[in-house]
Amino acid sequence: MTLVRLMVHRHRVLLASWSVLLVALAGATVSAYRSTYPTAEQRRLAVELAQHNAATVLLYGNLPDPGTPAQMFAWEIGAFATILAAVMAVLVAVALTRSAEDDGTLELVRSCGVAPRVPLWSALAILAVVAAVLAAGCTGAAGLHAGRVDGVTWSGAAAFGSVVGVTFLLVAVLTAGLAQVVSTAGGARTTGLAAVGAAFVVRSIADTRHLDWLNWFSPLGLRAGVRPFTGDRWWVLAAYGGLTVVLAWLATVLHRRREYRAGLVRPRDRRDTRLNIRSSLGLAARLARRPVAAWTVAVAAVGTLFSAMGSGVVDLSRRDDVGGFLGAQLGGSDPVAGYLAYSATIVGILASTYAVGSVLRSRHDEAAGLTDHVLATGVRRWQPLAAQVAVTALGSGAVLVATGALNALVAPSVIDGTDVAGRSFGYITGQWPATMVMAGWTALLVGWWPRLTSLAWLPLVASATLALLGPLLGVPADVRALGIFQHVPDVAGPDPDVRALAVLLACAAAAALSGVVGTVRRDVMTG
């Protein structure tokens, strides 16, 4: 019990901030679905469009009939909530199971007479409690609107909350199992996130191709199985609950079979390679090689998934009555352009996530004392951060160009329209200035306020929310324009307007430059 308290105390910020984020997401958005479509006619139209739109089916799944506000909530917010719960599950599970082993604190715990199996059991117990908290929180947040928003019932809210909780627990326990196979916390995190990506792909194929049985193989398909506010099928939840117990047992079995600080798979830790660099830029580039490769694969896969599933857009383009929130989301006039822009926005958000994380690496290196080593060899104070920003610029460029090129190959064979390849490439690579704004903002924080670098994620979350949920939440277009992801012009359109992109690039350059100046004017801060 003491160990459980110690672990909760150590990770309290991680646990609390994610839980609050998820519960707030569920609570703050329910009422928006009541006000967006005041008349039944408008809603019917929007529901029909949503059910036939490839982009939204791919991203959120199928919207069940008759499309009450509660069902729309479970369909759209439910998709975000379950994806976020899955990502949270990976980060929390790795933090609870593997991180303590990597930094040596588990050694101290084990040397105090704690049996080898107890830390893993404690972690699993905490994960179960967190899942229960998430379920209760989301149930409460959504259920409070019962009676005020059409279709919201306490039973449906409980099913919705349980879906979030069980999805979390399923992915968390799965990650705990994977964490026994690989040998480091970083490796466990990568594997876990890859599993979440695979779960998303499986779910989106199941939904776009109407293969319902396939959803059983994806933790993210749990929502489609339970059908909150539609069927509230509790037995599906019970079945998955049983599955988590089996997975937890499997994790403990794997745990028994491996050595302390090792995984079941031994990494190759001896090699005869040399490092031929002559500047901090070269070092940063070498260290960025693997992450950039991983991000390129992941983002290109997601981007191509969108292109490959985009055939439904063609039908849509034949209709004139695109309206409501889908019309707004797909960008108005040309549905093909709208679809491509929308999928490029998703790609832009992912690439920006890479960019923020990559620049934050420079703060991490500084705290770990690695920047000391670099500076002690005669490197100038401004160089490490500048090098990291430059590498991030190149890295996000590589991610976007690779994704854009792959999409330009795939999209024309699936989507009918004029110059689909060029537009697809243009929309995706056009996100580069936006990712650079995120990198620049992060560099600004690292340079001037290194203690506040967690704020680096704030504009990314805000912009992503504006881009994905802005139309739904009734945010005015002027405010939505403050988001950074929706300023890419249609390259096939007449006279594409790139002024917005130039402004973004100027902001990015100014912020990054200021951040680099900031590092020169302050002490190196370790620890």
Place this chain on the structure above:
Amino acid sequence: MTVDHAIEVTGLVKRFGAVAAVDGLNLSVRAGEVHGFLGPNGAGKSTTIRVLLGLYRATAGRVRVLGLDPATRGAEVTRRVSYVPGEVNLWPNLTGQEVLDAMAGLRGRRDVPAERRLVADFALDPRKTVRTYSKGNRQKVMLVAAFAAPTDLLVLDEPTSGLDPLMEGLFQRCVRDAAAAGRTVLLSSHILAEVETLCESVTIIKHGTLVESGRLADMRHLAAAEITARLPAGQVPAVAGRLRSVGVADGVAEDGAVRLSVPRRHVAAVLAVLAGADAQDITCSPATLEDLFLRHYEAVSR
């Protein structure tokens, strides 16, 4: 331009908010010497070293390293400095060899034969990834990089805390070789025997201020010497009385064992008293660094 002092610090103040980690410190290290830098934990040694490297900006005071101000010309200073911190973190996914390549590549100067020799001497397997290295092995990587680099000044901040006795001996040889080659060494360490054997001069600091600084030989001179002897049974009370009259109290046990800490000016008189009383096994040893250090150390813990 030749500089006769490799490090010249006067009135250094470094504040973190309201706390002054270093408060008016003076430190001077002559070019070509091995200089010990001592003080209890939290005395401000690492803070001072980080100012010397330009990693921290001094709040006040004048700092010159190799004749340059590290606050404004940090890169020019560190290009000629090798630095080994006590807590060595390295890039976990690089191999030891790749780290050495990185350090040398960044510096732009490299002595490959020296590096190869040191890797062999320190029995380091440079093909393994840093993740698999122990603390001692990570330290060895940095020591190899530091000693192999063609630099004028070595700044070593508790560099041997993870080394085994065999490697400790090798480390001392490396420091001597460096000094023989004309390089200056600033060695911060808690291993007093190491400082005593390696350093000509030491600086002891406490609460961020200078306590004592100078050549080790001179400092020993000023401190008390330790005298031990064994007295014949009947002589004990008489000798004790005579010693008191010379100015040395206590230290004579009833069974005749003598252990005295004697100020330098009284040593001859005390020895005369002991010799006159037919004492056996007389030893007289000058103060060790440990004596010097502990005097200040105990003052801190009070």
